[in-house]
Amino acid sequence: MIDTANAITGTGVVAGLGYAPALWVKPAPVVPQSCEAHIAEPERELEVARWKAAVTLVSERLSARAANASGAAAEVLEATAALASDRGLQRVVGKLIAAGSSAESATVAAIAQFIEKFEKLGGLMAERVTDLGDIRNRVISELLGLPEPGVPTPETPIILLADDLAPADTATLDPSLILGIATRLGGPTSHTAIIARQLGIPCIVAAAKITDIHDGDHLLLDGGVGTLTLGSDPVDAEARVVADAARRLAVQAWTGPGRTHDGVAVELLANVQDGAGARTAAGFPAQGVGLFRTELCFLSAQTEPSVDEQAAIYGEVLAAFPGQKVVFRTLDAGSDKPVPFVLHPDEENPALGVRGIRLGQGDPGLLERQLDAIALAAEQQGVRNAKVMAPMVATIDEARDFAAACRARALSPGIMVEVPSVALLAEAFLAEVDFMSIGTNDLTQYAMAADRMAPSLAALTDPWQPAVLHLIRSAASAGVSSQKPVGVCGEAAADPFLACVLIGLGLTSLSMAPNALAAVGLQLGSVSLEQCQHAAAAVLRCTTAREARSTAHELLS
Structure with missing residues (x-):
C-alpha cells in the first residue's frame, strides 16, 4: 500500500x-471600503460606463485567450467570455448602479445573485460558479486598476x-x-x-x-x-518523476489496438458529441465510438430538427468510422443538459426527474423520430444493425419497449446502466436487449446519493467507491453469463488503473475521451488478464475508495 x-x-x-x-x-481582490459609498445620481451614468468598459475588456481578454487555445480549453474560455458579457448580468448591475451602488459593489452583489441561482440549479450550472467568481475578480481588478488576479x-x-x-x-x-x-x-x-x-x-x-x-x-x-x-x-x-516521464513518452508513442499483455482483445472506443468530434477522435487510436452523445448536437436548437436533418448529423459520425462500431445514445436531455425543443418541467430535483428515456412521457413521438433518423443515417451509410442505447432506463418494461422500437427499424438495442436497479437486475435486462454500457458518472451519483457536479461531494462521487464497483461487477457478471457485451462509457474508463480493474471484472469495452485512449491502452498492455482479475478481486474486498485505488496501483504498477 x-x-x-x-x-x-x-x-x-x-x-x-x-x-x-x-x-x-x-488571492482575489478586496473591494475597499471607499467603494461602498453611495453614488450621487448625476454620476451614475458615468459609473455604468465605467463598469461596461471594464467588463468589455475582461470579455475581450478571455476571447483572445480562447483564440490562442484549442480543444476543451478554447470552448470553456469562449463560454466564460460569453458569461462575462451576458445581458442578464448587465441588467442586474445596471439596476444596482441606478439605485446608487458603485460599479465595484454592484459587481459583487450581482454576481452573488447569479451564484446563488446557479447553485440551486445544480448540475452543470453549479459548475459555472467558479467561472462567475473569476469574472467578478477580473472585473473588480480592472475597476480598481489592479493586475489581473489568478495564477x-x-x-x-x-x-x-x-x-x-x-x-x-x-x-x-x-x-x-x-x-x-x-x-x-x-x-x-x-x-x-x-x-x-x-x-x-x-x-x-x-x-x-x-x-x-x-x-x-x-x-x-x-x-x-x-x-x-x-x-x-x-x-x-x-x-x-523520471520514471513517470518515461511512461508519458511511451503513452505518446502508443498506437493500439487495445489488448492485455497476454493478447486478450479489449475494445477501446471514443466518446464523441458530433461529426467534428468524431473526425477528431478518428485521429486517435480509437477502435470506434462507444458513446455518441446525440443531445449535445442540439443544445442550441430552438426547434426539433427533422428526421432528414438529424440523419445528416448522425451520418457524419458514421462516416468518420466506416466499418467500425458506433453506438448512438438517444437524447439524454434534462437535468444538467436542457435541450430547447424538449419540454422540461420545473422540478425540485431534476437529476431524479424527467430526463433521458422519460422525456417520451411528454412527447410520445420524440424517441420514434430520433430512431427513424438513426435508421435513415445507417441506411445511407451502408451500416447494418446500428447500435442504439437508451439513457436512464430503470425498469424492464422500459427496456422491452425500447428494444421493440429499435428492432422494428432494424437497429440493435442496448441500454445505459446508470440507475442502480439495472445493475441489480442486469440479467433480466440483458434478456431484453443486445448490450449494455455503464455510465459510471450517473451510476455513482445515484448509488452514493451525491450530486456528481457538487465540488463538496467529490469524495462521494469517486468511481472507486466500493459500492459502485460492486454494482459494476453485478452488471459485468450478467454480461458474462448472458454472453452479451457490457462496457463502460463513463469517466471511470479513462483512469488507466481503474480500466484494468474493469476488464478484470469482466467488461468487454471501454469508451472515453479520445486523448485518454493511449494511457489506458499502454497500461492494459503492461498487465495480463489474470493480473486484472486478481486486482479486481482484491479491490472488491476494500471498504474505502482510497484503499481500493491504492490496492489497484500496488498490484498493477
Whole structure:
C-alpha cells in the first residue's frame, strides 16, 4: 500500500507525478471600503460606463485567450467570455448602479445573485460558479486598476495550489513550469480537471487539507492515487518523476489496438458529441465510438430538427468510422443538459426527474423520430444493425419497449446502466436487449446519493467507491453469463488503473475521451488478464475508495 503518513489526500483526476515547491494562486481582490459609498445620481451614468468598459475588456481578454487555445480549453474560455458579457448580468448591475451602488459593489452583489441561482440549479450550472467568481475578480481588478488576479507566472517549476481554478487560469498554464495542480475544491468533471487532462498536467481536486501547505514547501504530487506528500526524499522523488516521464513518452508513442499483455482483445472506443468530434477522435487510436452523445448536437436548437436533418448529423459520425462500431445514445436531455425543443418541467430535483428515456412521457413521438433518423443515417451509410442505447432506463418494461422500437427499424438495442436497479437486475435486462454500457458518472451519483457536479461531494462521487464497483461487477457478471457485451462509457474508463480493474471484472469495452485512449491502452498492455482479475478481486474486498485505488496501483504498477 502507498505510505500516506505524510500525505494529503484528494481525488486524483489526471495521472502523473510532479515534484517541486508549492506556490499558491494570488488571492482575489478586496473591494475597499471607499467603494461602498453611495453614488450621487448625476454620476451614475458615468459609473455604468465605467463598469461596461471594464467588463468589455475582461470579455475581450478571455476571447483572445480562447483564440490562442484549442480543444476543451478554447470552448470553456469562449463560454466564460460569453458569461462575462451576458445581458442578464448587465441588467442586474445596471439596476444596482441606478439605485446608487458603485460599479465595484454592484459587481459583487450581482454576481452573488447569479451564484446563488446557479447553485440551486445544480448540475452543470453549479459548475459555472467558479467561472462567475473569476469574472467578478477580473472585473473588480480592472475597476480598481489592479493586475489581473489568478495564477502567478513562475520563473522555475512549481506545484500550483488553489481553492479552485477558473478556466481562464487553467487553460493558459505552461506544463513545463506547472508540474502539478492541487485544488481544495472541484470535482472529477470540473473545468480544472477537464483542461488539466487536455494539457497533461497531473492534477488532484477536493484536497481539503492543502491549506496546511505553504509557498515553498516541496511536494510530490501523484495524480494517479490523489496524494500530495510533504518531506519526500529528493533523490527518491526525482527518480519516480523520471520514471513517470518515461511512461508519458511511451503513452505518446502508443498506437493500439487495445489488448492485455497476454493478447486478450479489449475494445477501446471514443466518446464523441458530433461529426467534428468524431473526425477528431478518428485521429486517435480509437477502435470506434462507444458513446455518441446525440443531445449535445442540439443544445442550441430552438426547434426539433427533422428526421432528414438529424440523419445528416448522425451520418457524419458514421462516416468518420466506416466499418467500425458506433453506438448512438438517444437524447439524454434534462437535468444538467436542457435541450430547447424538449419540454422540461420545473422540478425540485431534476437529476431524479424527467430526463433521458422519460422525456417520451411528454412527447410520445420524440424517441420514434430520433430512431427513424438513426435508421435513415445507417441506411445511407451502408451500416447494418446500428447500435442504439437508451439513457436512464430503470425498469424492464422500459427496456422491452425500447428494444421493440429499435428492432422494428432494424437497429440493435442496448441500454445505459446508470440507475442502480439495472445493475441489480442486469440479467433480466440483458434478456431484453443486445448490450449494455455503464455510465459510471450517473451510476455513482445515484448509488452514493451525491450530486456528481457538487465540488463538496467529490469524495462521494469517486468511481472507486466500493459500492459502485460492486454494482459494476453485478452488471459485468450478467454480461458474462448472458454472453452479451457490457462496457463502460463513463469517466471511470479513462483512469488507466481503474480500466484494468474493469476488464478484470469482466467488461468487454471501454469508451472515453479520445486523448485518454493511449494511457489506458499502454497500461492494459503492461498487465495480463489474470493480473486484472486478481486486482479486481482484491479491490472488491476494500471498504474505502482510497484503499481500493491504492490496492489497484500496488498490484498493477
